[in-house]
């Protein structure tokens with residue numbers, strides 16, 4: 001019976017296989033592909049924005065299009081590009097690093113991906129129905145309310161509501177996986193730092209995406225059902241939105257940056273050939289940062305006029321974040337200190353992360369001084385600050401992770417020459433684009449303006465910034481070329497550990513069998529794989545006998561349920577459309593029935609199948 | 625594994641947590657409820673910030689009637705009790721009793737929901753439309769969201785009852801009933817806060 005299912009699974013077509021997969025390694029690749037597509041889309045928007053700002057009084061696009069582009073650029077980059085890319089790595093790496101066969105809830109894992117994906121699709125549909133959202137990624141009211149914004153904001157509210165729900169359930173899955181699915185001997189304080197930061201970021205998601213969901217619901221109710229939350233005449237309050245948004249928004253920036261910290265903490269020791277300096281301090285700093293990140297949201301609202309006492313309290317709280325962050329910076333430096341450093345592309349990205357991130361942190365502390373923030377606020381200085389952190393930190397971190405884990409994921413390395421070209425183009429292009437924006441901001445150029453008058457001393461700097469943006473674009477083109485080139489030309493990897501690394505994911509075979517570990521490994525130390533290489537026999541000790549392996553069945557239900565949510569959300573948006581072809585109620589009903597119908601179908605028990613022992617032995621012989 | 629467990633030989637003492645699937649569900653549910661707490665907290669904050677904003681429309685003193693709210697509270701608190709009794713029966717491997725208690729839970733929940741529908745209808749009737757004031761919007765949103773949770777919980781428990789009506793307790797369905805009952809308690813706790821914050825405090829003038 002079990003064998004029959006196993007072989008039946010093999011016969012399915014490729015497309016069906018990817019639509020129904022619940023394997024964390026395949027979902028990781030889906031996340032990476034979807035994230036990359038959204039990244040490229042938002043990147044192109046950024047280039048259009050920089051073309052518009054290249055020269056004064058440019059008329060390349062209208063102010064309306066400009067507003068739509070900056071809104072979509074920010075929203076997509078944060079919610080639909082960087083988040084899924086991070087989830088891609090977390091999905092692939094975390095189960096391997098803790099010695100698990102899969103995540104705690106494989107079905108929820110697939111559901112999380114598809115809901116995120118359809119939510120992103122819903123947001124992107126806005127272009128075809130009267131224009132994209134245009135009130136900035138922060139969607140401040142009243143700009144974003146029914147009174148001032150077009151249908152684009154409906155797509156914003158519902159698209160993010162849907163995709164945010166996917167992010168939330170994926171985060172719950174990661175938390176339970178990390179807490180419950182660790183191999184014997186893998187205590188919390190032996191977990192690699194990437195697992196720690198993944199855990200903490202997931203906890204932040206649970207506590208930050210839920211206020212966002214509430215805020216988006218208020219915005220949706222305002223726009224579709226005449227809610228009066230933000231209308232002062234009707235007893236509403238427009239500061240409310242800013243509070244809710246930033247209670248989510250500041251933790252969100254750490255949700256993104258903590259996993260990047262985790263990647264750096266994996267890559268730096270691997271290529272310094274030393275253990276991570278100050279492991280315990282790193283864990284501690286991660287937790288402190290997470291805690292503080294909920295205490296500082298008002299630093300985005302210093303100029304709103306809440307009052308000097310509140311501003312001072314939040315200014316101090318903001319400054320304290322620099323302490324745990326500093327601990328991390330020094331630990332990375334000390335990890336490199338005296339190590340046998342190898343500067344390949346992964347390490348270049350990781351090492352350059354450190355100084356760039358420090359620059360972003362320093363401007364952050366500058367911004368946190370409330371009185372001076374009146375000068376910086378809403379100028380290009382803020383834009384420079386967060387791009388130093390998001391590109392200089394997160395994107396470089398993600399690239400380091402990509403080059404580092406690529407051989408395990410795809411069975412070959414990325415080309416090093418192209419990799420280094422990419423790195424230098426990106427590094428130079430990035431500083432060219434954004435360093436100068438600090439100065440632009442200091443001499444008074446406001447952010448979110450679609451054009452400016454010449455002769456204010458801004459012209460050259462804007463030109464330089466735009467040129468830099470194109471250099472960065474070129475870097476991304478080289479990256480894509482590299483992926484294609486390496487897929488055909490790069491040497492295939494069959495060894496399990498091409499980098500001579502330290503953590504458990506490198507103990508698996510390449511390619512990884514679908515069950516990851518034929519026998520669950522017994523962990524005996526921090527950096528378990530390195531420990532066995534030095535003190536053991538060069539392979540992991542098994543914690544269980546070789547036996548049949550239980551695996552979950554694939555399912556199309558996650559896809560269908562997410563499609564249901566998509567249709568439901570679209571139906572809601574139709575309420576505001578002038579001449580909907582189908583009555584919105586019908587569309588909403590279809591989506592509703594699909595969503596809950598598939599949920600009821602899912603309550604039917606599915607116990608998965610077993611890979612029989614002989615089959616496991618055969619696979620092990622093939623890949624081993 | 626979780627399939628083919630012979631119930632006649634007795635289940636383990638905590639059938640909901642004796643498989644890894646069950647343990648995962650247990651933890652996952654708690655984390656989920658943690659997130660839900662924060663979401664509700666946001667709506668509570670919104671209500672507290674906006675409840676004075678009646679904009680010339682009906683005010684809480686004119687609307688709220690404590691006897692009805694008391695009845696609703698009784699319905700929901702009792703239903704929480706019966707769901708506990710259901711889980712105790714589950715741990716004693718008494719499927720018939722568990723089934724009965726969950727059925728009563730559903731009926732009490734329906735009673736609550738019926739009252740809420742009447743309450744909203746009544747307020748609307750006396751002039752508290754959704755868009756009348758910020759107070760109206762935030763009241764309906766907070767209490768209505770809770771109502772939607774009640775409805776979802778009812779659907780959930782009913783689905784489980786239908787699916788397992790004649791099947792007995794197994795290691796596979798025990799975690800499901802347990803998660804549903806956790807969710808139901810959560811709804812109940814949120815109601816206790818609504819009762820105090822929305823009705824008592826607002827009427828008491830605090």
Ligand code: HEM
Pocket residue numbers: 138252253254256257299300318319321322325361362363364365367368369373376377378382385386389390
């Ligand atoms: C030492 C750490 C940090 C400090 C002290 C800090 C401080 C600040 C302050 C005070 C602002 C508000 C500026 C204004 O609008 O006038 C700000 C804006 C911002 N920061 Fe940071 N920050 C830090 C780290 C980060 C990190 C790690 C990220 C992202 C991963 C980040 C992303 C942002 C973003 C996106 C904004 C602008 C949001 C907007 O208005 O659109 N910051 N930061």
Ligand SMILES: [Cu+2]
Pocket residue numbers: 249250253296297299300
């Ligand atoms: Cu912030």
